Amino acid sequence: MQPLRFTAVLLALAVLALPAAAVEVEQYPALRALRDRLVSRHGFSAGEFDGWFGQARILPEIVALMERPKEELPWHEYQKLFVTEERARQGAKFWRAHAASLARAAEVFQVDPEVIVAIIGVETRYGRNNGRFPVLDALTTLTLEYPKRAEFFGRELEHYLLLARELGVSPVGTRGSYAGAMGVPQFIPSSYRKYAVDFDGDARRDLINSTEDAIGSVANYLREHGWKMRAPVASDVTLEGRWQSWLEGRAAHATRSGLIPIEKEEEEPGQPTGLLVLEGENGPALRLVYANFMVIMRYNRSRHYALAVHELSQKLRRLREENNP
Secondary structure, rough: OOOOHHHHHHHHHHHHHOEEEEEEEHOOOOHHHEEEEEEEHHHHOOOHHHHHHHHEEEEHHHHHHHHHOHHHHOOHHHHHHEEEEEEEHHHHHHHHHHHHHHHHHHHOOOOOOHHHHHHHHHOOOOOOOOOOOOHHHHHHHHHHHHHHHHHHHHHHHHHHHHHHHHHOOOOOEEEEEEOOOOOOEEEEHHHHHHHHHOOOOOOOOOOOOOHHHHHHHHOOOOOOOOOOOOOOOOEEEEOOOHHHHHHHHHHHHHHHHOEEEEOOOOOOOOOOOEEEEEOOOOOEEEEEEEHHHHHHHHHOHHHHHHHHHHHHHHOOOHHHHOOOO
């Protein structure tokens, strides 16, 4: 193991070994300001607020995980984690089990069902892994101990407390990802409040226990961000002659550059919006990407994530057609 990598591993292990710290509201100006805002604007009880945070913990592991997200892996490694035959088979089974809800979501929201299934598959393995961290702990930790994105997570913490009240549940106890995303589709609190829908007709928007609500909510999210049904997402690119030589001569720079936008005011659904240059196993891998690709990136801003969703959705569509000729 290289010395720098060994040192990084030791530091990560040291962080993980640190005990979770209890939260005392009065020690943190950000929490005091949040409490005042919720009390004055939304009628929360200051005592209840303090009681919730008296049960919250700052978890060093969460900060460590934020610093090494899977999305920063080279594409060929990330692809092997999420675009697999096993995940596609599980997705085909999920599609069969929820075929009626997926068909209804496709009709109501005009979103391709394989993309809905693929997002749920990448996010939580079709609801098998919805997260292990208390959402209150995750968002509190990132608000107080992750300065580079503290403002964003502070807003999500406020949304989470408002959401818990809207749903009639305690904010203590709900579990999600290390970034505070929740449920089968892993919505962050602001997205939950804005885009979650009651798709099973029980008068609740329940993304944790209702797969039907999750399906409808993913479809609604994509529709609201501009999804065009049956429009392209990404396609392979082959370069020849001078273009191939140019790329090979600049491979290191190109793979770092990522998404190269084409400068146009608006794009038709069938027109490419950019060139994606990825770290393939045997050199640069290219994809043309379209407007729908950018919509998936609104769900998760990683280009690796968006391409994994697309490629998994293509596997799912092929399996579906093979089993339903």
